[in-house]
Amino acid sequence: MSASTRNWLVMNVGSATLKVAVYTVDGDGERAGASHRVTIPLGDDADVDAALSTALTRLPAAAQQPQAIVHRVVHGGRRAGAVVLTPAQCAELTALAPMAPLHQPPALALVELAARRWPRARQFAAFDTSWHAHLAPWSRRLPLPQGLHTAGVMRYGFHGLAYQSAWRQLKAQAPALAHRRLVMAHLGGGSSLCAVHDGRSIDTTMGLTPLDGVPMATRSGSLDPGVIGYLTHALRMPWPEIEQVLWRESGLKGLSGLSGDMRELQADPGEAAALAREHYARRVAQAMAAMATSLGGVDAIVFSGGIGAGAAAVRAQIAAPLRWMGIELDPEANQRGGPAVHADHATVSAWVFHVNEEDELLEAALAEERA
Ligand SMILES: Nc1ncnc2c1ncn2[C@@H]1O[C@H](COP(=O)(O)OP(=O)(O)O)[C@@H](O)[C@H]1O
Numbered sequence: 001m002s003a004s005t006r007n008w009l010v011m012n013v014g015s016a017t018l019k020v021a022v023y024t025v026d027g028d029g030e031r032a033g034a035s036h037r038v039t040i041p042l043g044d045d046a047d048v049d050a051a052l053s054t055a056l057t058r059l060p061a062a063a064q065q066p067q068a069i070v071h072r073v074v075h076g077g078r079r080a081g082a083v084v085l086t087p088a089q090c091a092e093l094t095a096l097a098p099m100a101p102l103h104q105p106p107a108l109a110l111v112e113l114a115a116r117r118w119p120r121a122r123q124f125a126a127f128d129t130s131w132h133a134h135l136a137p138w139s140r141r142l143p144l145p146q147g148l149h150t151a152g153v154m155r156y157g158f159h160g161l162a163y164q165s166a167w168r169q170l171k172a173q174a175p176a177l178a179h180r181r182l183v184m185a186h187l188g189g190g191s192s193l194c195a196v197h198d199g200r201s202i203d204t205t206m207g208l209t210p211l212d213g214v215p216m217a218t219r220s221g222s223l224d225p226g227v228i229g230y231l232t233h234a235l236r237m238p239w240p241e242i243e244q245v246l247w248r249e250s251g252l253k254g255l256s257g258l259s260g261d262m263r264e265l266q267a268d269p270g271e272a273a274a275l276a277r278e279h280y281a282r283r284v285a286q287a288m289a290a291m292a293t294s295l296g297g298v299d300a301i302v303f304s305g306g307i308g309a310g311a312a313a314v315r316a317q318i319a320a321p322l323r324w325m326g327i328e329l330d331p332e333a334n335q336r337g338g339p340a341v342h343a344d345h346a347t348v349s350a351w352v353f354h355v356n357e358e359d360e361l362l363e364a365a366l367a368e369e370r371a
């Protein structure tokens with residue numbers, strides 16, 4: 001290892017998992033050698049301290065001595081790219097935590113943990129929100145009074161690092177197609193869809209927070225806003241209890257009464273699991289049609305995330321009611337997991353990619369370092 005070679009540690013805390021990766025970067029700021037990545041499932045308590053310790057035991061020794069670290073911080077407000085984590089930046093990102101209560105606190109806890117473990121390492125953050133910098137103005141605006149928009153109550157959108165990774169992989173497979181009209185569906189612990197034209201997000205299902213849009217593992221997704229008032233005033237539920245219900249006890253978990261893990265719902269032969277699977281697939285299918293409408297048509301759809309890339313049966317269930325849109329999967333290709341999964345005669349192609357958000361985090365931080 002030359003004097004200027006550095007170990008970079010990348011941390012990606014999602015709602016269901018902590019992913020940690022280690023890279024070697026040479027003196028020119030280019031990746032050198034292989035990278036290593038581990039995924040640690042997070043329990044309900046999201047104990048990132050324990051998860052990080054476990055991750056470090058499973059990574060090469062280089063991970064114990066990083067010279068630089070980049071964190072996935074889900075909410076970056078309107079920040080366009082990665083930032084160096086100064087105390088002032090950390091304070092600003094902490095102020096955004098109420099807009100991402102499952103993600104921002106554990107990510108910022110990891111920043112503090114890392115600062116204590118590796119006080120000499122430079123720390124960066126990159127954001128899920130940056131990908132959505134070019135949302136159409138009508139999508140950016142929530143249908144609320146202008147004063148609230150001015151106060152920052154607007155659509156930000158999330159899963160940007162995942163969309164960037166899937167888009168990069170589509171571009172490698174089908175360069176011209178990647179610039180056309182795409183509906184991307186990132187379906188994991190959190191799930192969202194994105195309307196993309198010429199590699200730019202113009203609309204997406206998540207909003208001010210990653211609670212909006214389709215139902216998720218434990219999050220409700222979009223809901224009649226009147227439900228909140230009813231829970232508050234008629235059922236006298238205090239806000240922390242409502243927040244707990246909306247973020248942690250709804251979605252697949254609430255629908256099934258069993259689990260928020262799609263793998264468990266797929267293995268369960270009962271009616272409650274079947275209802276949860278159907279509700280989820282229908283809402284995702286509806287959102288695909290909505291995103292296609294935002295684009296005025298669609299040339300390809302893209303699945304990613306733990307469910308989107310891992311569950312052929314869920315992809316089939318989502319695609320089934322969308323034949324009228326020209327979407328049809330090839331059952332064998334879909335079972336194999338792609339990357340191309342459309343039937344020969346489908347007019348809209350369909351793709352499956354395993355995203356690597358860690359590569360995107362590193363790229364964003366290296367770009368910031370060069371700037
Ligand atoms: N093969 C699979 N089939 C169905 N669901 C899966 C599969 N693999 C992972 N999942 C689901 O995806 C979720 C994890 O998705 P992922 O995108 O990796 O995590 P995160 O949302 O934390 O980033 C888990 O909640 C799990 O239920």
Ligand SMILES: CC(=O)OP(=O)(O)O
Nearest residue numbers: 014015158189190210
């Ligand atoms: C933003 C979000 O919901 O992320 P994840 O799916 O990784 O929890």
Ligand SMILES: [Mg+2]
Nearest residue numbers: 014015188189
């Ligand atoms: Mg994720």
